[in-house]
Amino acid sequence: MTKPLRWKRVLLKLSGEALMGSQSFGIDPMVVERIAKEIADAVALGCQVGVVVGGGNIFRGVAVAAKGGNRVTGDHMGMLATIMNSLTLADALRRHKVQARVLSAVAVPSICETFSQRVAERYMEDGDVIVFAGGTGNPFFTTDSGAALRAAEMRCDAFLKGTQVDGIYSEDPKINPDAERYDTLRFEDVIQRNLKVMDTTAIALARDNNIPVIVFRIHEPGALVAVLQESGRYTVVGS
């Protein structure tokens, strides 16, 4: 018998770098294909899924600012990068027979629909996967914050952050391999101890809307369904 789902409606956040695979830039089609399959498997179990993809594999506004350029223009370019990633993921989902919609916070009507909460709600009720593109639509924000915002707007049961690491540690495990790993944490712990797995705005938004945050490694085959069925390895952040 199939295990029941712990969370029925989720927001899955993937960094742009998650789509890069072993490349140093851009999109690895094999990785996108594998992630699309993970999402298709979750949908087949009756999960309603919204996805936010970052843009860091293509462009980050801070990189422009660091070289003395205009941060706002850089952020606009970063948001456009998230649209490119979203289009790729939506195509891959369609290849897996999933009805996928790209809704962008930044209006590019000849390419994809513009985000509106009401339309998004209808699509989610229909079981379509929504790929939320363009972050929050504003500079000086991140796609983690955009994802927390969409999770709140769509009344998601959980915010699933699919990363390269299998949970939250006392320090970045890529820098300190001896860092301690946690199964559970409170929002306040993440904020006060400055555990930098996601930005504080995003964590605070999840806390204020009582949406648990789950951090897990997306590159393990079956990882998403395992999290949904409470059998995977992950850290849960709650109140």
Ligand SMILES: Nc1ncnc2c1ncn2[C@@H]1O[C@H](COP(=O)(O)OP(=O)(O)O)[C@@H](O)[C@H]1O
């Ligand atoms: N305390 C921490 N616990 C876990 N990961 C952390 C921590 N501090 C920093 N990180 C880093 O944050 C990264 C996750 O954020 P992000 O860059 O958005 O995703 P990705 O892992 O897909 O690149 C991890 O890969 C990890 O290297």
Ligand SMILES: O=c1ccn([C@@H]2O[C@H](COP(=O)(O)OP(=O)(O)O)[C@@H](O)[C@H]2O)c(=O)[nH]1
């Ligand atoms: O609401 C948003 C979301 C993203 N961005 C820009 O888009 C880039 C890519 O997003 P992010 O860094 O969050 O991607 P990730 O790290 O998840 O790949 C950021 O660096 C910003 O320049 C932005 O300006 N506003």
